[in-house]
Amino acid sequence: MKTRVTLTVNGQVHDVEIAPHYLLSDVLRDVVGLTATHVGCEQGVCGACTVLVDDRPARACLTFAIQMEGHEITTLEGLRDDPVTQALQQAFHERHALQCGFCTPGFLVTLSAWLKEATDPTPAAVRDLLTGNLCRCTGYQNIVEAVLSVAATECGR
Amino acid sequence: MKPAPFAYHRAQSLDHLLRLKADLRGDGVILAGGQSLVPMLNLRLSRPGNLIDINDLVELDHVHARDGMLRIGAMVRHHRIATHPLVRRHHPLVAGMASMIGYHAIRQRGTIGGSLTLADPSAHFPLAAMLCDATLVLRSTRGERSVPYRALYLSPLNCALEDDEIVRSVLFPIPPPGCRMEAEIFHLNHGGFPLAACAVALTADARGGVATLTLVIAAGGLRPVVLDRELDGFLGAGPDAGLPAAIAGHVAAILPLEDTAKAPAAYLSAVVRRCATLCVTRALAPRAGEPA
Numbered sequence: 001m002k003t004r005v006t007l008t009v010n011g012q013v014h015d016v017e018i019a020p021h022y023l024l025s026d027v028l029r030d031v032v033g034l035t036a037t038h039v040g041c042e043q044g045v046c047g048a049c050t051v052l053v054d055d056r057p058a059r060a061c062l063t064f065a066i067q068m069e070g071h072e073i074t075t076l077e078g079l080r081d082d083p084v085t086q087a088l089q090q091a092f093h094e095r096h097a098l099q100c101g102f103c104t105p106g107f108l109v110t111l112s113a114w115l116k117e118a119t120d121p122t123p124a125a126v127r128d129l130l131t132g133n134l135c136r137c138t139g140y141q142n143i144v145e146a147v148l149s150v151a152a153t154e155c156g157r
Numbered sequence: 158m159k160p161a162p163f164a165y166h167r168a169q170s171l172d173h174l175l176r177l178k179a180d181l182r183g184d185g186v187i188l189a190g191g192q193s194l195v196p197m198l199n200l201r202l203s204r205p206g207n208l209i210d211i212n213d214l215v216e217l218d219h220v221h222a223r224d225g226m227l228r229i230g231a232m233v234r235h236h237r238i239a240t241h242p243l244v245r246r247h248h249p250l251v252a253g254m255a256s257m258i259g260y261h262a263i264r265q266r267g268t269i270g271g272s273l274t275l276a277d278p279s280a281h282f283p284l285a286a287m288l289c290d291a292t293l294v295l296r297s298t299r300g301e302r303s304v305p306y307r308a309l310y311l312s313p314l315n316c317a318l319e320d321d322e323i324v325r326s327v328l329f330p331i332p333p334p335g336c337r338m339e340a341e342i343f344h345l346n347h348g349g350f351p352l353a354a355c356a357v358a359l360t361a362d363a364r365g366g367v368a369t370l371t372l373v374i375a376a377g378g379l380r381p382v383v384l385d386r387e388l389d390g391f392l393g394a395g396p397d398a399g400l401p402a403a404i405a406g407h408v409a410a411i412l413p414l415e416d417t418a419k420a421p422a423a424y425l426s427a428v429v430r431r432c433a434t435l436c437v438t439r440a441l442a443p444r445a446g447e448p449a
């Protein structure tokens with residue numbers, strides 16, 4: 001049975017008609033029409049579906065859309081004007097930190113939130129964080145380099 | 158895969174939750190952080206008729222330290238436990254365990270109540286709760302009861318909660334001065350579930366030898382094993398360089414390890430010995446600022 005739910009995504013209010021068992025990842029893509037949030041494993045492992053719930057990273061595949069009434073969801077589309085995200089995009093581009101790009105939205109969302117809080121973004125801390133995002137193409141080296149180049153200028157802003 | 162349909166209830170208060178649980182019984186499954194339940198629903202390993210969302214319940218979201226106890230509400234998330242000043246000061250082992258669970262995004266949502274209730278045999282908080290002899294405060298419309306986690310944990314993935322009961326909070330005794338707690342977790346892949354883990358609580362005597370010793374081992378998918386009286390032979394021993402390895406050898410020898418799909422028994426036993434050696438070594442090492 002479907003019910004009406006009010007979702008706030010990237011600051012915009014959406015009235016959607018959904019069933020309780022619809023995953024947030026599917027509702028974002030198929031109902032709201034925002035497709036930057038990717039779906040890989042649906043088990044919380046790959047990180048491709050990572051979005052922000054009230055500014056904290058969360059797996060959209062482990063969240064039911066109906067739970068999100070009263071919360072603010074931010075997807076990569078909503079970070080378009082965020083300076084840290086823009087710096088990350090530029091660094092990923094320059095350092096060849098993506099190939100197919102499937103994993104990239106999850107990396108950017110996770111990193112944009114983390115870099116605003118991290119006080120000591122050492123290479124080890126960056127690698128530890130990124131264990132939660134799988135990339136089948138790049139081998140991670142260039143991603144880590146891109147993150148560290150941004151961390152040097154953007155951390156704690 | 159996608160979950161099967163269910164009816165959704167959002168608990169508005171603790172009383173509302175308890176009434177829902179009393180009405181729905183086993184078919185009303187609690188949704189806390191969802192970091193274990195939703196993967197199971199997505200894989201259709203579980204198909205409850207009703208989910209009861211407890212994410213709004215401030216009554217389950219508290220951290221206090223008083224009367225020698227650290228009390229943590231069931232809905233407190235791993236990240237908050239890892240970074241909470243009271244937890245870090247009074248119970249560094251619990252904070253440290255929280256910081257190691259899964260990945261950053263998982264720790265933002267997952268809760269201690271969910272982790273302890275699930276009772277995964279290789280999970281971090283169950284190991285800590287077993288070591289510290291933590292107590293769970295359970296509630297239902299019938300009232301409240303407090304049960305030691307060691308008694309509640311019947312077998313892997315099986316805690317002895319009644320159908321209408323929920324976990325309200327967990328009480329960790331604050332370790333006495335001089336008691337050191339260490340844990341060593343062995344993963345095959347970083348952030349994945351541990352293959353084996355060991356946690357130790359040790360008090361040293363005036364000479365730096367062993368005055369009290371408790372060890373918990375999780376390995377091979379077994380219920381975590383608590384060893385204390387089994388280690389009485391080591392009380393008064395040391396300080397001596399061979400002691401950690403001797404304790405670890407004794408521990409590995411008495412564990413009923415069998416071959417599993419992930420690793421043969423001999424390998425698990427070697428990992429247990431290494432984890433135990435490392436954490437006993439750290440627990441015995443002199444620390445700056447403490448009398449030798």
Ligand SMILES: Cc1cc2nc3c(=O)[nH]c(=O)nc-3n(C[C@H](O)[C@H](O)[C@H](O)COP(=O)(O)OP(=O)(O)OC[C@H]3O[C@@H](n4cnc5c(N)ncnc54)[C@H](O)[C@@H]3O)c2cc1C
Pocket residue numbers: 043044045186187188189190191192193194195196231232257258259260263266267268269270271272274275279280281282322323324325348349350351
């Ligand atoms: C990719 C990934 C990696 C992970 N790695 C680790 C790891 O390394 N170590 C580790 O320990 N864990 C790990 N986890 C599990 C994680 O810690 C979960 O958060 C935890 O096991 C369950 O907590 P939850 O709040 O998400 O509970 P949920 O998934 O919401 O619920 C789990 C179970 O507990 C019940 N429940 C929840 N709260 C209550 C309550 N208050 N009263 C009664 N019943 C309740 C639910 O009904 C359900 O049966 C991982 C999870 C993922 C997705």
Ligand code: FES
Pocket residue numbers: 038039040041042043044045046047048049050059060061062
């Ligand atoms: S699709 Fe959500 S973590 Fe992989």
Ligand code: FES
Pocket residue numbers: 097098099100101102103104134135136137138
């Ligand atoms: S760029 Fe292809 S998966 Fe990461």
